[in-house]
Amino acid sequence: MKSFVISLFLMGSIGSIKGQETIISTDVDIAQKLVQRKTKVNRMGNYEKTSIIGLSQEDLLKVSEIAHEKQRCGGYFVHETLEEARQATVDLTKAPEKRIYTTKDTDIVRALVLDVKEKNIKDLIVHLSSYQNRYYQSDTGVKAANDIRDRWSKYADAKLYPHAKWKQPSVIATITGSKYPEEVIVLGGHLDSISGFLGGTKSRAPGADDNASGIATTTEVLRIISESRYKPLRTIQFMGYAAEEVGLRGSNEIASDYKARGIKVVGVMQLDMTNFKGSDQSIFLTTDYTNPDQTEFLSKLIDLYVKVPHSKTKCGYACSDHASWTKAGYSAVFPFESSSSEMNKKIHTDKDTIDVSGSNADHAVNFAKLALAYLIEMDLQGIKISL
Ligand code: BES
Numbered sequence: 001m002k003s004f005v006i007s008l009f010l011m012g013s014i015g016s017i018k019g020q021e022t023i024i025s026t027d028v029d030i031a032q033k034l035v036q037r038k039t040k041v042n043r044m045g046n047y048e049k050t051s052i053i054g055l056s057q058e059d060l061l062k063v064s065e066i067a068h069e070k071q072r073c074g075g076y077f078v079h080e081t082l083e084e085a086r087q088a089t090v091d092l093t094k095a096p097e098k099r100i101y102t103t104k105d106t107d108i109v110r111a112l113v114l115d116v117k118e119k120n121i122k123d124l125i126v127h128l129s130s131y132q133n134r135y136y137q138s139d140t141g142v143k144a145a146n147d148i149r150d151r152w153s154k155y156a157d158a159k160l161y162p163h164a165k166w167k168q169p170s171v172i173a174t175i176t177g178s179k180y181p182e183e184v185i186v187l188g189g190h191l192d193s194i195s196g197f198l199g200g201t202k203s204r205a206p207g208a209d210d211n212a213s214g215i216a217t218t219t220e221v222l223r224i225i226s227e228s229r230y231k232p233l234r235t236i237q238f239m240g241y242a243a244e245e246v247g248l249r250g251s252n253e254i255a256s257d258y259k260a261r262g263i264k265v266v267g268v269m270q271l272d273m274t275n276f277k278g279s280d281q282s283i284f285l286t287t288d289y290t291n292p293d294q295t296e297f298l299s300k301l302i303d304l305y306v307k308v309p310h311s312k313t314k315c316g317y318a319c320s321d322h323a324s325w326t327k328a329g330y331s332a333v334f335p336f337e338s339s340s341s342e343m344n345k346k347i348h349t350d351k352d353t354i355d356v357s358g359s360n361a362d363h364a365v366n367f368a369k370l371a372l373a374y375l376i377e378m379d380l381q382g383i384k385i386s387l
């Protein structure tokens with residue numbers, strides 16, 4: 001339940017903001033720190049855990065700075081309107097509905113996972129890292145999105161999804177379902193990269209782990225499904241989101257658009273950072289801003305098809321695009337490469353290259369297998385098949 005609290009924080013004076021105001025929602029303590037540091041913010045609402053504030057584009061950097069000081073990384077959502085921001089303050093960690101997902105334990109998945117090729121994933125990580133950056137406002141960021149669209153076109157109907165407020169488009173490839181085309185299963189990750197808090201159109205941001213790894217893993221899964229004899233019953237969409245590193249903006253627009261159009265997305269898997277093996281366990285299932293029933297389902301899929309040790313982790317904030325889908329009311333899952341304490345320290349720097357992960361894509365192979373299992377087993381939910 002939304003509980004609106006009028007606090008001292010709300011009663012302060014409203015600062016004047018230079019230039020265009022950006023509306024964000026962020027944690028209450030982060031908003032308070034901004035005020036303490038005399039940042040000009042327009043205080044628009046204070047909820048149990050979340051504050052809605054308006055501030056200048058430049059001051060957005062301070063939000064990331066404060067969140068990082070608190071070991072939380074970025075930790076904010078950009079909103080187009082105050083109304084949208086208000087809707088986002090519902091407790092995102094709660095599942096919309098309870099559902100039991102059953103596994104079919106099928107030869108179809110067992111055959112497909114054998115087809116995952118480490119070299120394909122590695123080569124694409126290296127290729128995508130060779131762009132100076134994939135920043136959402138840079139020419140190379142736009143080129144990289146076009147490149148991904150071209151690659152995905154070999155396997156499915158791939159299109160750019162343009163965004164009005166910045167240059168870089170998102171990319172969506174579709175395999176239309178043969179029986180329930182109106183039901184959609186999504187696999188994706190962000191295609192942009194950033195270096196430092198400031199980013200910048202010229203700075204070097206290879207983003208090998210964050211998140212060429214997720215895009216390369218997604219591409220390998222798309223290749224395998226499209227080249228296989230398996231014809232999905234539901235529609236499967238592969239997504240490369242623009243502008244994640246600057247507030248989940250690409251995925252937020254897509255998920256809001258899907259919600260507005262009433263598109264029935266039955267599940268979303270986010271792949272963001274799949275290739276740095278920082279921990280003994282292999283796959284860490286994110287338990288916040290995700291759907292608990294589908295996360296439980298992932299545990300079973302790992303045991304059945306991937307057969308690697310796994311455990312749970314928390315981001316502690318809306319750290320990647322799965323949160324955009326959760327916010328729009330959909331069920332999302334987010335398997336992650338390491339525990340949060342053993343994460344890749346080179347992300348968001350010019351040192352985020354594949355050699356940090358041993359110059360191979362061995363770890364990402366597990367995520368490709370899990371994604372294949374998720375897509376096929378989600379596709380077969382409620383379907384009778386003879387094994
Ligand atoms: N891949 C990261 C998120 C991440 C980092 C997850 C470390 C788990 C461990 C993502 O690309 C990112 O950087 N997100 C931003 C948040 C966004 C709202 C600006 C972040 O964490 O600062």
Ligand code: ZN
Pocket residue numbers: 210245347348
């Ligand atoms: Zn990042």
